[in-house]
Amino acid sequence: MMILEGDCFDLIKDLPDNSVDLVITSPPYADIVNYSSSVSVKKPDEYVDWLLPLFKEIHRVLKPSGSFILNINDNCKNGLRNTFIYDLISRNNKETKLKLYDTYIWHKKSGIPNGSKKRFRNMTEYIFHFVKNQKELKFYMDRVLVPASDNFKKRTKTPVGHQGYFKDGERIVELKNWKDYDLVRPDNVFRFSTASASRDNTIRHPAPFHKDLPCYFINLLTDEGDVVLDVFSGIGTTGISCNELNRKYVGFELNPKYVEFSRKRIEGNLTKQYTINQYDLKDNFIRSWKSITEIENTLGFDSHNHIEDCMRKGNKTSYGYKWKIELDEYRD
Numbered sequence: 001m002m003i004l005e006g007d008c009f010d011l012i013k014d015l016p017d018n019s020v021d022l023v024i025t026s027p028p029y030a031d032i033v034n035y036s037s038s039v040s041v042k043k044p045d046e047y048v049d050w051l052l053p054l055f056k057e058i059h060r061v062l063k064p065s066g067s068f069i070l071n072i073n074d075n076c077k078n079g080l081r082n083t084f085i086y087d088l089i090s091r092n093n094k095e096t097k098l099k100l101y102d103t104y105i106w107h108k109k110s111g112i113p114n115g116s117k118k119r120f121r122n123m124t125e126y127i128f129h130f131v132k133n134q135k136e137l138k139f140y141m142d143r144v145l146v147p148a149s150d151n152f153k154k155r156t157k158t159p160v161g162h163q164g165y166f167k168d169g170e171r172i173v174e175l176k177n178w179k180d181y182d183l184v185r186p187d188n189v190f191r192f193s194t195a196s197a198s199r200d201n202t203i204r205h206p207a208p209f210h211k212d213l214p215c216y217f218i219n220l221l222t223d224e225g226d227v228v229l230d231v232f233s234g235i236g237t238t239g240i241s242c243n244e245l246n247r248k249y250v251g252f253e254l255n256p257k258y259v260e261f262s263r264k265r266i267e268g269n270l271t272k273q274y275t276i277n278q279y280d281l282k283d284n285f286i287r288s289w290k291s292i293t294e295i296e297n298t299l300g301f302d303s304h305n306h307i308e309d310c311m312r313k314g315n316k317t318s319y320g321y322k323w324k325i326e327l328d329e330y331r332d
């Protein structure tokens with residue numbers, strides 16, 4: 001594990017060519033969060049010029065089998081949506097050798113209300129997948145297959161991934177090797193929690209990943225022992241994921257407070273604090289509680305053992321909620 005303090009645009013120059021298996025990162029979004037006086041907030045019209053030189057370096061350090069996963073979002077100004085992300089993708093295609101492999105949508109389990117009567121709630125962010133060489137790409141589909149829905153099973157008469165062929169305008173499907181379709185390929189819409197919605201590591205940073213996001217792509221795109229780089233490391237959530245999955249982590253971060261905090265966090269030198277979180281049956285976060293007594297006093301429940309039992313099993317209660325004990329924050 002290596003977290004280096006400094007400007008990623010400089011630090012990445014010290015990494016050798018073809019040395020990194022996966023770059024996964026979320027840069028400071030244009031015009032949005034201020035990460036301290038040492039980190040300048042970029043305006044939408046200067047954003048692409050600022051970020052593209054880093055893309056060139058990312059291409060240089062990636063192994064041919066490597067991937068670059070970029071989580072990013074835009075915003076609205078003067079009643080209209082900014083378009084700099086489209087410029088970023090289009091100019092990347094022309095000005096660097098990184099290739100856009102795919103575009104995924106992260107459908108957040110919770111979003112920020114905007115109060116506008118003429119605009120929907122924004123519940124999505126972009127995840128762009130770039131590669132150096134798609135022919136050599138590491139991509140372990142078998143690790144991320146998901147259970148087929150009952151609906152899918154009823155509808156589908158074909159093996160997974162087998163679309164058949166066409167004869168005289170009609171689809172012909174051969175079922176010879178057809179065994180079962182319990183597991184299917186996931187779709188390209190991800191439903192990771194936000195860190196704040198899941199109450200995971202909200203402390204000390206305005207916009208950390210929930211670790212499910214880096215974990216998913218590390219598992220999909222790398223092997224044990226591979227090198228994963230987060231150029232905007234923040235409080236090191238990608239590093240925590242690397243620890244769990246036995247990958248080597250390199251992180252760059254400009255703000256010294258985040259560097260210190262993430263080093264302690266990755267080394268496990270912080271006290272973990274848990275809360276009891278209440279969800280509806282669709283796993284939407286409702287609110288956090290400090291103790292069962294607080295729940296009982298506020299909601300008028302008198303079933304201490306029942307709630308405790310439900311939390312332990314991660315089960316729903318007869319009151320139509322789920323209760324879970326989850327990591328809330330780390331403290332020095």
Ligand SMILES: C[S@@+](CC[C@H](N)C(=O)[O-])C[C@H]1O[C@@H](n2cnc3c(N)ncnc32)[C@H](O)[C@@H]1O
Pocket residue numbers: 006007008009025026027028029035039205207208209210231232233234235236237238252253254255258
């Ligand atoms: C969206 S946050 C990343 C959060 C991270 N994914 C996590 O889970 O903690 C972006 C981070 O980039 C850092 N940053 C901004 N400009 C930087 C630069 N030029 N070099 C290195 N870090 C930078 C900010 O301080 C901030 O912590």
